Structures are given as structure tokens and as C-alpha cells.
Amino acid sequence: MSESRTLFMAFEPWRFFAKFLSIHRSTFPSRLLRKKEVATREPHMTNKILEKLRPKKLWQKFYEISQIPRPSGKEEKIQNYLVELAQKKGLNHRMDEAKNVLIEVPPSKGYEQAPVVTLQSHTDMVCIKRKSSKHNFERDPIRWKLLDGWLGAKDTTLGADNGIGVAAMLALLEERKLCHGPLELLFTTDEERGLVGAFCVQPSFLKGSYLLNLDSEEEGSVFIGCAGGVDTIGTLSLKWSSPPEGKIAYRVGLQGGSGGHSGLEIHRPRANGIKLLARALHHLWEAGIQFYLAHLEGGSKRNAIPDRAEAVIFFSPADKTKAQVLLANLETQFQQEFSQSDPQLELSGKKVSAAKSQPVLSPAQSQKIVQLLLALPHGVIAFDQHLENFVQTSTNLAIVSIQERKLVVETSQRSSLESAKQAVQAFVRSVFQLAGAKVKHATDYPGWQPNPQSPLLKTLKETHKKLFKREPVVKAIHAGLECGVFKRTFPHMHIASFGPSIEGAHTPEEKVNLASVQRFYRWLKEILFHLAKSKK
Missing domain, CATH: 3.30.70.360 (Alpha-Beta Plaits)
Structure with a gap:
């Protein structure tokens, strides 16, 4: 324990206030309580890590959701966080029976006629820890650690699958210079236990012509098909x-x-x-x-x-x-x-x-x-x-x-x-x-049949080549993606999935590559700008 933290803990009035909070927890506004909880749980090392990470907006959002327990099927806290964020920003939002959250983002001025783009990530995470770990996934925040250009977690899964996708979508809400058409931010529930939230999305819930799923784990690749299971x-x-x-x-x-x-x-x-x-x-x-x-x-x-x-x-x-x-x-x-x-x-x-x-x-x-x-x-x-x-x-x-x-x-x-x-x-x-x-x-x-002629795939190829001087690798994935479910529910949609490099998903070895996150987010913004310039 650091000296400064020892002095802080020794400050007796704070101990009294902490005790008071624990007794009267239900009477405090959730927004105020969250700020107090994050402030008291935030380790000094995490502050140092955050200072080094880019893009700042994305990593700040990932840190915030890493403090919120979100095991599959127990996602009430992250759902409340999303709803409160939408309310704070004055954005239209709704929640369906499965607790999927949809936030509508109005288009930039001059891009009102651009096609609606749906961005989608799931809010739950696989909760696996080392046998020696005492981590409680229903209570404790995820503890970060830097690993030579990668970010991992201490003795647990990190939740980059699919927390980085969620963080990227939320970071877009903080962008002031990005030009984009109308956006739908879809946060689905209980993906890891069988795509539960995706199955519950009704045809009337979304308006998008394009869907960008941010739940892939190989930088520089675009997935246009997946396995059923x-x-x-x-x-x-x-x-x-x-x-x-x-x-x-x-x-x-x-x-x-x-x-x-x-x-x-x-x-x-x-x-x-x-x-x-x-x-x-x-x-x-x-x-x-x-x-x-x-x-x-x-x-x-x-x-x-x-x-x-x-x-x-x-x-x-x-x-x-x-x-x-x-x-x-x-x-x-x-x-x-x-x-x-x-x-x-x-x-x-x-x-x-x-x-x-x-x-x-x-x-x-x-x-x-x-x-x-x-x-x-x-x-x-x-x-x-x-x-x-x-x-x-x-x-x-x-x-x-x-x-x-x-x-x-x-x-x-x-x-x-x-x-x-x-x-x-x-x-x-x-x-x-x-x-x-x-x-x-x-x-x-269901599986998701690849469509190499999709106009969305063409956009992804062009924008990737513009930014990185080469086209992305086009792949199918041997895993269940929510894209397969969405394609069955919304057959008119053009769908693609991409993301940063993540290794060791679903294990305590899970880690995300820092540089790839920066490139992934840059590519995402370029795709949205490119789609905004196209007309229906």
C-alpha cells in the first residue's frame, strides 16, 4: 500500500462517510454513488496506465465499463449506465424486453439523408479466473495490467471481448469533429451464453441499412460470414x-x-x-x-x-x-x-x-x-x-x-x-x-452466408486501403456471431464485423493490443464518414 493511500485511509472522517454510504446506499442518487465508488476503487496504477493510452476517449470509456460488473445474464448495472449516459446527453433511447439498449445519434449537419448505420456490440463478458484468484465478478472491478504493448487483467478475463467494441461506440458520442449520418448504437445482452439478446431483437427495433458488428478479434480483417452452432x-x-x-x-x-x-x-x-x-x-x-x-x-x-x-x-x-x-x-x-x-x-x-x-x-x-x-x-x-x-x-x-x-x-x-x-x-x-x-x-x-459483393465490404476495403495502404483480409469465422441472427431478422441489411487484435479471449490470459485499438478506432471513424457521404 502506498504512503499516500495509507494516510488517506487513516483519515477517520472518511471512514465515517464510507460507513454512512454503505448503510444508506439505496437513498443516494445512482450517479453520485457511482462517482464515489469509482473514485475509491481506482488504483493509482490504473491512472498511470490511462495516461499512456490512445485514443483517450475510448480508453476512458473502457475503464468506466471495466468498473461495472457485467457477467452474462447479470447486466443490469451496465444497462443502467448506458441509459443514464443517453439521458445525460439528451439522446433518444429505448430498451426492449431482453434489455437490449438502443441509443439513437442524430446525423451531423448536412448528412441527414445519409443511410442509417447500426453499430453493435454486446455488453456481457465471459467471467473466468485463475483458481487462486478471489475475484468476485458480480462485485469487483476488473484490474488492469500492461503487458509490453498489450493490456490484460490480473488473474481474470479482461472483458475486451466485447468491451472494446462497447467503448468505441460510446467514445463516438464524445467526438465533436466527426461527420456521420444517423447512427443507431445497439448494445445487446447475454451474447456469451447463446446470442440471447440478438435473438430477441425485433424487426421494428432497428432502421439501419448497414450493420457494423465490433466483436471480431483480428486487426486488419473483415469478417463476412460465421458458423452456426x-x-x-x-x-x-x-x-x-x-x-x-x-x-x-x-x-x-x-x-x-x-x-x-x-x-x-x-x-x-x-x-x-x-x-x-x-x-x-x-x-x-x-x-x-x-x-x-x-x-x-x-x-x-x-x-x-x-x-x-x-x-x-x-x-x-x-x-x-x-x-x-x-x-x-x-x-x-x-x-x-x-x-x-x-x-x-x-x-x-x-x-x-x-x-x-x-x-x-x-x-x-x-x-x-x-x-x-x-x-x-x-x-x-x-x-x-x-x-x-x-x-x-x-x-x-x-x-x-x-x-x-x-x-x-x-x-x-x-x-x-x-x-x-x-x-x-x-x-x-x-x-x-x-x-x-x-x-x-x-x-x-444460424450461420451467416458470406456476400463478397456487399457494398459495405467495398467501403471497408476502400477505407482500409486509404488509411493503411492495403486492403483488409476478408474472412469467415468459426464462431457464433450475432451477425448471423441479425441477417436472418434483417435480410436487407449489409453486415460486416471487425475489431482490434485480442488474444486469449475467454481465459485469464485475455489481452488486447494497444496499437491495434488505435488503428481500429481510426478505421471505424473513417468508415462512418465514408458511409455518410453516400446517399440512400
Whole structure:
């Protein structure tokens, strides 16, 4: 703690006022309270970071929203922030039933006849932290750290996905010299859990002829197509009993995987924590160690490659040494297999205490679960036959857990072809059914067919070449974008997606490149000016 902060905290009247605020929180105007909260939470280091960042308007907005908790499905605070900002600036705004917020920005003088442009980003963020972190995503602000030209967060996801897009849209409200036509700023909710907000946008909600989605993560690229997707969940009923006498409880844990986005990084040969844990348990069984499964969990998000998993098993004390040796050997094998992609990978085994009443599964049921996890596919199923190195179809074994004494396994499938998506969905469903699990599907969302002849794409190419002396790379993305949903709801719209360079999305390694943000924002403003000069 710095000396100045120590003196500040020692100022007793401030302690009294802080206590008074905590008691009478609900009676204070939200705008006043927010200012006090940010002032008291703002670390000195963040001030130094902000001073170095450009463009100032964008980074100031990103800092503000980084102080506001915004987990998927719990976005009330960021929604209130947006509404209050619109009210303060006297801008027309509205909120639909899904809590999507739309702010209308009038055109610059002389550009009233320009086509309406919709800019869109989602307000929620994937909330993943390191196991050692005590961060509370429903309460704590994100803590920044500089990383040699990049901005990251301390032990958590940063929220640059899609907070940078939100910040860019808000920064435009502070621009005084930018010439633009009528704008719609659309802030959608709950994107990370299945494009929920986008699905709820009604045809009457938007007027735009063009839609710029700011949720891509490769600077210098324009995305004009995306994969559709579906979640497949298997639930297996279990019969529990007390462990036999004389058994010990043993925790087997796989941790330190790199994880990552299950669409953008599924082509990388990264470890799946659930699959490796299943392999470890299978090797124990093959070595003659008969065990009773008591606990099983792994992964945390359907759209993230699981970076860890753990199980608690009961077996004979006579097998403890054999298990330790076997797991140590397996750890070496796993580390060799994933030495480049997952350098922090660890496999551990440890005797733990457990209540005598701890329910367990029979060896037969335990083996069946391990076999199910081994059989479920994970990774790339097929590459596109027309676009080089572009993943067409994939599946992610995402989460395993025990819920209400049942095994729940959650997976997600993606494909840019609807027929291929249905095929891999049937593949996964069949594996579940062979194991006797009940199967359901959720969050089925459409893909987005590329249109290389779009006039919006032409504008993006021309403006990028004007600013940076080269055209952007035109791509499709193996991930679910809200663009696919919007294209189905607004078939007349011309849509494109772009953004700055972001790495490690959906992991505590998430970081955004500072220089690319500056170029991204400059390009965005040039695009808006170019579109404003065109007539309907």
C-alpha cells in the first residue's frame, strides 16, 4: 500500500462517510454513488496506465465499463449506465424486453439523408479466473495490467471481448469533429451464453441499412460470414450408495491447461481438461485399480475449452502407491504431448478426507462415465474445402458436473454448413444415447452466408486501403456471431464485423493490443464518414 493511500485511509472522517454510504446506499442518487465508488476503487496504477493510452476517449470509456460488473445474464448495472449516459446527453433511447439498449445519434449537419448505420456490440463478458484468484465478478472491478504493448487483467478475463467494441461506440458520442449520418448504437445482452439478446431483437427495433458488428478479434480483417452452432447436453441418471469399508478418498486433478475460445481456438492442439482427466481415470482402471467415483467436475463455460477438471474417487489403500506412480508417469506424458500449447499442464493425485456418508457410484457406473467421456468427440471434425485452413465443423466437450445426483455433460457444436452442423450434432447425441443418457439441445443459432459483393465490404476495403495502404483480409469465422441472427431478422441489411487484435479471449490470459485499438478506432471513424457521404 502506498504512503499516500495509507494516510488517506487513516483519515477517520472518511471512514465515517464510507460507513454512512454503505448503510444508506439505496437513498443516494445512482450517479453520485457511482462517482464515489469509482473514485475509491481506482488504483493509482490504473491512472498511470490511462495516461499512456490512445485514443483517450475510448480508453476512458473502457475503464468506466471495466468498473461495472457485467457477467452474462447479470447486466443490469451496465444497462443502467448506458441509459443514464443517453439521458445525460439528451439522446433518444429505448430498451426492449431482453434489455437490449438502443441509443439513437442524430446525423451531423448536412448528412441527414445519409443511410442509417447500426453499430453493435454486446455488453456481457465471459467471467473466468485463475483458481487462486478471489475475484468476485458480480462485485469487483476488473484490474488492469500492461503487458509490453498489450493490456490484460490480473488473474481474470479482461472483458475486451466485447468491451472494446462497447467503448468505441460510446467514445463516438464524445467526438465533436466527426461527420456521420444517423447512427443507431445497439448494445445487446447475454451474447456469451447463446446470442440471447440478438435473438430477441425485433424487426421494428432497428432502421439501419448497414450493420457494423465490433466483436471480431483480428486487426486488419473483415469478417463476412460465421458458423452456426448448437449445444447438446446429456444427462445420465445415477445410483448412489455408501462407500465400502476400508476405502480411502483420493482426488485426481488436471489443471493448468491453456483453455481458450471453443470456436476461434478449437483448431489449436490444446489440452481438454475433461478428456485428459478421463484418460487418467481410464489408466487407473486399466492398471487394476477398481474405484468408486464420488465427485466429478470440469470446465465452466460451454464456449470455452476446459482448462481443468477433477474427480474424487475411493479405492483400496493398497493401491495408493500404484496410483501415485501411474499419475506421475501420465503427467510426464501429458506434458510431452502438450509441451507447446499447454506448458503449465499438471496432473496431480492426493489423498483427501471424506465423510463416511459420502455417496459414491459403483465401479461399473464409474467405468461407464469414464468411457462416455472418452467416447465423446472433441476438436475439429472437418476443414472447409474452399477456404484454406478454415475450420468448417467442430465440437467442444465443455462441462461435466454432478447436479442433483445426476451426471450432466455439456457440449457445443459449430459449423458454417447447416447440414454438417446437424451431422456432428447427431454424432454427439448418438454417443450420449448409447450410454443411456437423456439428450436435449439448446441455443441453436444460424450461420451467416458470406456476400463478397456487399457494398459495405467495398467501403471497408476502400477505407482500409486509404488509411493503411492495403486492403483488409476478408474472412469467415468459426464462431457464433450475432451477425448471423441479425441477417436472418434483417435480410436487407449489409453486415460486416471487425475489431482490434485480442488474444486469449475467454481465459485469464485475455489481452488486447494497444496499437491495434488505435488503428481500429481510426478505421471505424473513417468508415462512418465514408458511409455518410453516400446517399440512400
